[in-house]
Amino acid sequence: MQPSRILQALQYRRLRLTTKDVNKGYYKGTRTGSMGRHTRYGGYRIEWSKVRTYVCPSLDGFKLTPFVTKKMEPTRGVYEGYKEGPKDPKLYLARWKAENGLD
C-alpha cells in the first residue's frame, strides 16, 4: 500500500498508528494486558488468576537509595582484553568460574 502523495508529503508514515488509520478489528491496547474475559452478554468477568499482584521484597536493612552522591563521579568499568566490553560472554563465564563455579 502506498499512501497518497499528500500523505507522503506530510510524512504520514512517521506518525504513530492509531485505530483511525486502519480498518476495523485493529486493537491497539494500552500495553497493560487483560485481567479477565468478555462474557457472551457483553459483560466482563475478572479472572483473579490474571490479575497482577506485585510483591515488594523485604526492604529491612536495605540501605541503597535511588540516588548516588554527587561527590562521586560515575564510575567507568575496565574491560581490558574483552572485545565486547561488559557485554562479552567470556567475561561472564570467567566471572562465574572465579566467583561461583558450582552450579
Next chain:
Amino acid sequence: MAAPAMRPPLSMGGLSRIRMMASTPTAPIHPSFTQRASLSTSSVLLKRHKYVGARDNRDHSKSRGESAMRGTGTRWRLSMSDEPLPRPVPREKLPPIVTDPDHGLWEFFYNRERIVNTPEEDSKHGRAWSVEELRHKSWDDLHRLWWVCVKERNRIATANFERENQKLGFGEAEAAERDKEVLKTMRAIRHVLTERFYLWEDAVELAKKDPEVNLTGEGPAFTPKDYLEEADAVEGAADATKVPEADAATSPDPAAIPSATSTAEAPRL
C-alpha cells in the same frame, strides 16, 4: 382504620409502638399517625393544616399566609419545636483521632508534619545510579532498589498531587528534577537486567564449548584445568576424569542452567 393491621406484631407499650411507626417511613400509615412524635401527646393539634381554629381557604391553598419574608413560619405546629437540638462540638473538644503510627500509607509522605517538602529539600538529591555501578549488584539488590525507586516516585507523586490540590504554586520543577533522576536509576536497572540476561544466554552457548564446564548437571559443573595438575586435591581424581564429558554435553540440563545464573548473577561485592 387500616393502620393497626399494618403494624408489626410487637409486644411493646403503646407509646413506643407509635414511635416505631413514626420512624418507619416505608409502612403505609395513616397521616395522623405519622405526625406523632416522642414529645407530643395530642393528635388533634398535630393534624396537618387542621389545627384548632384553622380557617378553610377558598382556594384550598396549603401554604396560604406563609411568607418567608415576614417570617410567619408554617401554618401548623411543628412537633419538634421544643426538642433540644444537638449542638455541634468544637473541633478542639473532640477526642483526638487515633491513627497507627506505623501504617504503610505513611510511606507515601516524606514528612508527617508537612504534606509537601520545600523545594530546597526536594532538590537535595544526588545523581542517578549509572549502569556500570549497577552491573556489580546482585539480582536481589537490584530488585530491592527498584522498589525503593517505586516508593520514592510514589512520594513525589503524592507531593505533586497535594501541590496541585492546595494550589501551592511552587516546587514543581524541583520535584520533576528529582523524579527524573529516579527514572534514570530505574532505567539503568532495566538496562542491567536485560543485558545480564542476554549475556547469560551467550555465556551458556560459550560454556557448551568450554571443556572445563559440565552442563549435564551430573558431577561438578566447573573443573578448572590447573585443578587436574594438583594431585592432592580434595575431591580426588574421580571427578577430574569426568571433565572430558563436558565436550559431549551439547544439550545442557535445563535444571542446571537457571541455578547457574541465579548464583552467577549474585557476585559478592
